[in-house]
Amino acid sequence: MGKDNRSTEEKIFRAAMTEFIDKGRHGARMQEIADRAEINKAMLHYYFRNKEQLYSHVFQTVFLKVFGSLHHLFEQEMPFSVSLRLFIDGYIDLIKSNPKIPAFIMRELSEGGEVIRALIPRLVKAEQFMLPGLFMRRAGEAMEKGEIRRVDPLQLLMTVIGAGVYFFLAEPMVKGVMETTGAYDRERFLQERKKHIYDIIINGIKS
Amino acid sequence: MGKDNRSTEEKIFRAAMTEFIDKGRHGARMQEIADRAEINKAMLHYYFRNKEQLYSHVFQTVFLKVFGSLHHLFEQEMPFSVSLRLFIDGYIDLIKSNPKIPAFIMRELSEGGEVIRALIPRLVKAEQFMLPGLFMRRAGEAMEKGEIRRVDPLQLLMTVIGAGVYFFLAEPMVKGVMETTGAYDRERFLQERKKHIYDIIINGIKS
DNA sequence: GTCTATATCTCGATAGAC
């Protein structure tokens, strides 16, 4: 019994995740979610009261997937440059496996985001959103030690993430530009992208 | 007569721009546009056949506002570092005056963007979207001269733009994080942001 | 718990008078 409940609920949830990530909060269709989950539309309302709540659950899960998974790199004892390299690689690989997630989160942010505004303080308190804090601490320590020169750690974090995420947001433009000159090899470009970002940043902050 | 036409048409267009930028293609409401323009809803269809066409016009205008205005900095004769500095400052100031534009463009990109996909090749041909080309050329020349070291110019452009635009996309998160520690001074943060990005990049690419 | 059938609502679009 319990197992069947979870099973149906989870089928719905997975289907909702796919649909919301793909079409966004407003573009998503409850019917489409029901079809994907291979259940009736009425069940969506049985398990999750309404679209808004379903979305809210999905968003929280997706947000944690991205921001709850790589902070450990800044907890471990290794040179800051190594953490940074691993973070950039890991971050780009993570998004590569879920390329629509950045736009999904950005859409929420751009809509004023009651959902995300309520979420962030809660996650920070619950220590599930530790990346900014840990990154800034480790960067600060690296500056103390003279490993890297002094810059504002929060600014640095934004530069790293911004540079990393932008490609996935702007890919259609990049593609459009590159195809005017030659072939567009996504896989290769992404590998280069990792190297490039690390290269620029590490040279930008070395003592 | 002609003047009255333009006047009403323009009122509609301005109202549509505000509404679409704020709510996006699907979130925008024709009724709201009509209200803002202080005309009847039927007039929207009289001047612009339907919502899609109205959106399309708006998007093109907005896109050009952002990408059609700063490329001249890379046409002029000055050291690459100076062009870069002016570009970063100008870019951030431009978005600061229109902070919702990045999310607006990103939303279009994320929705598969028939509109933008049709637009880009056309603008490139019409020489109204010259930023990537000019930037890459000037960066290439600067590398030849030894002003800066060799990096992939397109990767570099993406890093600059990504770093610049990310703040405006993620501001609610930044705000949330900063408010847990202290006060959040947007104006100051943005001025710092300009300096920081230039600083990291220019050190990242110097010979 | 799951389904069918349907109520209710929102919104883009149009018809037609002036």
Place this chain on the structure above:
DNA sequence: GTCTATCGAGATATAGAC
């Protein structure tokens, strides 16, 4: 060119049988 009134599609949500 501009308005009022209304249509009709498409979506969320619910009632009620099983």
